[in-house]
Each structure stands twice: as C-alpha cells, then as structure tokens.
Amino acid sequence: MKIIVIGAGMMGRAAAYDMARSERVQSVTLADSDEARLGHAIEQLNKLAGNEKVRAVRFDAADAGAALDVMRGHDGVLSCVPYFYNLGLVKAAIRAGCHFADLGGNNSVVQQEFEQELSAQAAGVAIAPDCGLSPGMASILGGELIRRIGGKADALRIYVGGLPQKPRPPFNYQLVFSVEGLINEYCEPAKILRDGKVITIEPLTEVESFHMEGFPELEAFHTSGGTSTLPETFQGKVGECFEKTLRYPGHVSMLRPLYDLGLFSSEQYRIDGAMVTPRQIMARLFEEKFGGNDPEVTLLRVEAKHGDVTASFSMVDSTDDRTGLTSMMRTTAWPASIVLQMMIDGQIAKRGGVRQEIDVPAQLFLNAMAQRGITINYSIESGTTQPALAAAAQEN
Numbered sequence: 001m002k003i004i005v006i007g008a009g010m011m012g013r014a015a016a017y018d019m020a021r022s023e024r025v026q027s028v029t030l031a032d033s034d035e036a037r038l039g040h041a042i043e044q045l046n047k048l049a050g051n052e053k054v055r056a057v058r059f060d061a062a063d064a065g066a067a068l069d070v071m072r073g074h075d076g077v078l079s080c081v082p083y084f085y086n087l088g089l090v091k092a093a094i095r096a097g098c099h100f101a102d103l104g105g106n107n108s109v110v111q112q113e114f115e116q117e118l119s120a121q122a123a124g125v126a127i128a129p130d131c132g133l134s135p136g137m138a139s140i141l142g143g144e145l146i147r148r149i150g151g152k153a154d155a156l157r158i159y160v161g162g163l164p165q166k167p168r169p170p171f172n173y174q175l176v177f178s179v180e181g182l183i184n185e186y187c188e189p190a191k192i193l194r195d196g197k198v199i200t201i202e203p204l205t206e207v208e209s210f211h212m213e214g215f216p217e218l219e220a221f222h223t224s225g226g227t228s229t230l231p232e233t234f235q236g237k238v239g240e241c242f243e244k245t246l247r248y249p250g251h252v253s254m255l256r257p258l259y260d261l262g263l264f265s266s267e268q269y270r271i272d273g274a275m276v277t278p279r280q281i282m283a284r285l286f287e288e289k290f291g292g293n294d295p296e297v298t299l300l301r302v303e304a305k306h307g308d309v310t311a312s313f314s315m316v317d318s319t320d321d322r323t324g325l326t327s328m329m330r331t332t333a334w335p336a337s338i339v340l341q342m343m344i345d346g347q348i349a350k351r352g353g354v355r356q357e358i359d360v361p362a363q364l365f366l367n368a369m370a371q372r373g374i375t376i377n378y379s380i381e382s383g384t385t386q387p388a389l390a391a392a393a394q395e396n
Contacts, residue, residue, distance in 0.1 A: 001025055001344045004071060004098075006061055006089065007080035008032035008041040011103060011132075011177065014325050014333035015078055016041070018372070020049035024341065031057045031070055048323055061085040064092055071096035076344045078102070078131075078336055082180040083109050086129065090116055094123050101340040103332065104130030105181050105225040107191055114229075114353045121352035126343040128354035131336035133328070134160040134243055135228035136356065138302050140335075140365050141313040141376070142230060143357030145304035146238065148380070153238045153306045156193075156230065159210055159220050161246025162328040165295045165318070172248035175290035176298075176328040179283045185245065186255060187264035187279070188224035191231055193241035198231045204256045210246055212299055212316070220244035221252045229355045238304075246299055258282070295319045298327040311380040331374065338368045 001024055005016045008030050019025045030045070032038045038056040045054045059066040061081045067089055071077055077093045079086050079102035086102045090113050093100035100120075104110050110129040120127045130136055138158045146153055162176035175182065189200035203223050210220040226243030234241055258264065263278045296319055303312035317327040339360060342348040350359045369376060 001075045001341065002027050002029070002073065003076045003078065003340065003344070004029040004031060004057075004074045005078045005080060006031045006067075006085075008034065008037050008056075009080060009178070010326070010329050011333045011336075012078075012080035013041050013045060014329035015080060015337045016054050017045050017048055017323070017325070018334050018337040019341070020045060020051060020053040022341065024345065025053065028054045029057050029070070029074065030054055031059050031061075033058065033060045061089065064088045067092040068096055071098050074098050076100070076340045078340050080333065080336075082178055083184065084180075087112050090127055090129075091119075093127070094119050094125050097123055097125060099126045099128075099340060099343040101128040101131040101336050101343070103132040103181075103336060104135060104228065105132070106184055106188065107225060107228075110228060117353040124351055126348060126351050126354050128339055128343065128348075128356065128359075130225075130228040131339045131356070132332040133298070133335065134158055134226045134300065135230075136339075137331065137335040137365075137369075138226070138243065138300060139228055139230055139356040140360045140362055141302045142241075142304070143233075143360075144362035145302060145311050145313065146234065146357075147362075149304055149306050149309055149311050151237060153234075153304045155240040155303075155305045156234065156238050157240070157303050157305075158226060158243035159246055159301045160226070160243065160299065161218070162296055162298045162326075163218075163246065163248065164292070165297050167248050168292075171251060171254060171290065173251055173290055174292045174294060174296060175286060176296055176326060177332065179286050179290075182286065183264055183279060183283060185223035185225055187259060190222040190224050190242070191227050192222070193231045193235060193238055196235065196239050198235055204252050204259055206244075207252055208244070210244075212301065212314070214316070215299070217249060218246045218299075219249050219252060220246055230357055233355060233357050296326055296328065298331050300331070309381055311378070313376055313378055315374065315376045317374055330372070334369070334372055334374070335365075338365060342368075 019028045076099040083106040113129045164174040207221045210218045223245040300315040
C-alpha cells in the first residue's frame, strides 16, 4: 500500500515512522509546506525505520487543488494538520479515490466530514475522522466495553491526559500536541450524554479527583471534542457518556479565568492598526510557556458501568528513549496509522463514514497496539487487571 501523511509535525512524523516499518506499506509520502522541517523529518524517519520508504513532497494543506494532485496514486491519506484543514482534505481524498483518516478534535468539522459519507460510498472510499488517542483509540475501547458488558451501560467514562513526568510550576503542564488542538479543547463546548440525552456543556467544568496507581492525585475536567460520535451512537443504550482531560491539581483553576475573560476567542480586534484575535495571542504564549522536551507520560482509562459490573481498559505509556518518540506521539499517531491501514487492506470493510466505536474490529486493533509495545490492560468486576492480550509480539 502507498500512503500519504499530511503534516510533518510531531504526529505526522510518528505516523510516517509507524507506516515505514510495516511490511505491508510500500511507500510513505510525507507532505508539508515547510521545506526545512520536511528535510529534517525525512532524514530522521528513514534512519529510524532502517529503509528509504519515506519521501518528501512540499505543498500547502489549504490548497485543495494541490492536495488532489498529491493524493492521486496513493491508497490512503492521513491528515496530521490542524482540524480546520480536514474538510477540504477529505473532499480531495474522495475525489482521488483515497481512504482518509485524521486526528480530528473539532465536533463541527467532524460532522461536516461525515456529511461527505454518500460521496465516499460512491467512490468506494472509507473516511474516519477523529482517529487519534481520544477521540480515536478511546472510542474503539469504549465501544468494545459496551459490547463486553451486554450492549447497554449506565455510564461510559473516559479519562485521558498527557503530562510531564516532572511538572514545573505554576501550570505543571507541557505542550504535547498541536497548540490549536489544545486551545480548541479549552474553548469549545463539550458534547456528552446525560440522563440518556445528548447535550453540550461548557469546557473546563465539573472538576473531579482522579487516581491512577503509581501517580499522585490528578484532576479531571470536561474539554471539547473527546467524545466524537459516542453520544449519538450510544443514545438510548448508555445513560451517561463523557470524556475528561487529566492535569495536575490546580491547572484548571488557572485556565478557567482565561476562558471567562475571552482570551481563547477568535473574535477579531483592531490593535494599533493590526487585526488580531485573543486566540492568536494565547497560542503564541502557550507555545512559549508550555513548550519543552522533557520526558512525559500519557494516561488513559475508559470505563463502562452497568449495575454492579464495571469494566475498564487502562493504559500508561511514556516517552521512548530509543526512538525519541513521546508517548503522546505513539498513542495518538499510531492508532490513526493502524485504522488507516485496516481500511486500506479491508480489515475495516465499511465504506463511507467509519465510526470507530462500532466499525473498527477492536481485538485486531488491540493486537496491533500490542505488537507496537503499547500495553492496554482490561479489568472487570473484581478489579483484577490482566493484559488485554494473552500474548503478542513486542516491538518498539
């Protein structure tokens, strides 16, 4: 299979590396508008993968015509650029006859992508928005939990966060993915199920304590985008469904006033003759204040409760010293790479819109993650933890 990855940032590089080391993948085209970043990425990736499968193409993701030209001749496309490019890219992918996946994160854009479903079906193409960590892997695991406990649940809860291993005050946070994605999580409404009904609530709300063995007490709070299509899929079958972001205690109390002041707003203001938005300023400040390359860790727990039965998947993953890939890169980009490859080779047979909680074969996905050295543990009722897979080849 021939795959194109759009975006040579952290997630794009991790996805291209995962594809390049696969025997099923013949070639990987890495596309980006930044020639210097592309050159560095290609050199790094081919060295890590031990082959010459990855090649570079320079183009602007906002240019629909260029996107179509670049996509032709490929079997699949993975978008690792900010979410606001994805609608144009999915339309180009359908015209090019390429299966399409992205890292998503914005509910409105994802809905518009699914509105292309009939066109995708007619072209024999599968489109899978929201294929990262959460939404993405968490959706696959959540759907599997609901099936394992009988198809219904009182609650489906997702807790996820990427955290520095050694937090630095005052924010105790380090930027581990796109700053645009982070701000979107902090400023857009969160879509949830409550009392069986789909509703939206404000982000940075309903803070609760969270505990994971081996870690200090954390805080969990609502952010936008993480539930993706889960509320609509499980309406009528699940009473409560939400996703909450994990941070070290006190983080949300510093972020919420910024939200209340309107500092995440995209409204334009004229200042000294220039048009600027508060969001642009905050993005620049977040990059400066939250930037860093210190070791980090990613935590995920997905749990379904029905009556006195509680089933859960949990994962803890850390920066890989050998490859230099952060845990957020591994646990976000690799699920997207896996899902795209499954669509191309027919393991995911559906064409049109792919909803990961019902359309992705969960056990095959778990197998693929285990083969990549990502341990996902399953527990039910008693809380006794066991590997989600009894045995699997491990590789990094």
